[in-house]
Amino acid sequence: MSRLFLPVLAVGVFCSALPFTGHAEADEDLSAADFLYRARHPAGRKRWAVMDGEVIHRRRGRKTVKAALYLAILFNPDRTLAQVAVNRQQGYMVGQTFAQGRNGTSVIPLNQATKTSPILGNFGLRPQDLTMSFLYWDLVRELPEETTKMIDCRVFELKSPAGEATVRVWISKKYYCPIKAEWHPIPAGEPSRTLEVTSFRQQDNYGIVKQLELYGPGWRTRINFTKTEVGVPEHGIVPKNLFLKL
Numbered sequence: 698m699s700r701l702f703l704p705v706l707a708v709g710v711f712c713s714a715l716p717f718t719g720h721a722e723a724d725e726d727l728s729a730a731d732f733l734y735r736a737r738h739p740a741g742r743k744r745w746a747v748m749d750g751e752v753i754h755r756r757r758g759r760k761t762v763k764a765a766l767y768l769a770i771l772f773n774p775d776r777t778l779a780q781v782a783v784n785r786q787q788g789y790m791v792g793q794t795f796a797q798g799r800n801g802t803s804v805i806p807l808n809q810a811t812k813t814s815p816i817l818g819n820f821g822l823r824p825q826d827l828t829m830s831f832l833y834w835d836l837v838r839e840l841p842e843e844t845t846k847m848i849d850c851r852v853f854e855l856k857s858p859a860g861e862a863t864v865r866v867w868i869s870k871k872y873y874c875p876i877k878a879e880w881h882p883i884p885a886g887e888p889s890r891t892l893e894v895t896s897f898r899q900q901d902n903y904g905i906v907k908q909l910e911l912y913g914p915g916w917r918t919r920i921n922f923t924k925t926e927v928g929v930p931e932h933g934i935v936p937k938n939l940f941l942k943l
Contacts, residue, residue: 733853736868745935749766749768749923749924754820766781767788776793787817788941789806791824801833802830839853864880865878879891891913
């Protein structure tokens, strides 16, 4: 495998399509800064990915809520551009310029309904969660290594640009991909939200994220991706319908 995840979670959804191109080896000698640099700057050719699925939200004392979720991502050597659409009625464009780090993250609502009555917020989900923009927050410290989902990870604490929260991120030592993230308020407290990659599948030469879970006190959201396409632009041309018109 290479260390490029296409995605979910744009650097990733996270983590959505990982090319199987050989066996990656963990570099035990990398400093925290160098390791994060690799996780934040995916290498490889230009690629695109489309992921169709469903988001299901359960909150204590309320009815289960469901919606269709569409995620399209275009990976370039220097930046990622993604579209997140809910029920093909509302959506966002999420951009990440690698060189600019957290200052290179942009989230743009695609229509008035998205601005005034956003559906996505009902699921405890933010569009930048699916592109894992939190990876570009400032490094606070590295914590002891841990294993999660049987994957050996280095663990980092990062601080939000506004300084109101931190995120603890578990990143695969072998593939430089986030597997889990916990958001904590400042001053320190219990996690307000947790994001986990809970299931993968192999499709052609790619490892695909099949399921993600996001949860907090009294609620849980599950994202199931049922249809995924990944490709390399032919002659620099991407599919014309990659990004939906809402």
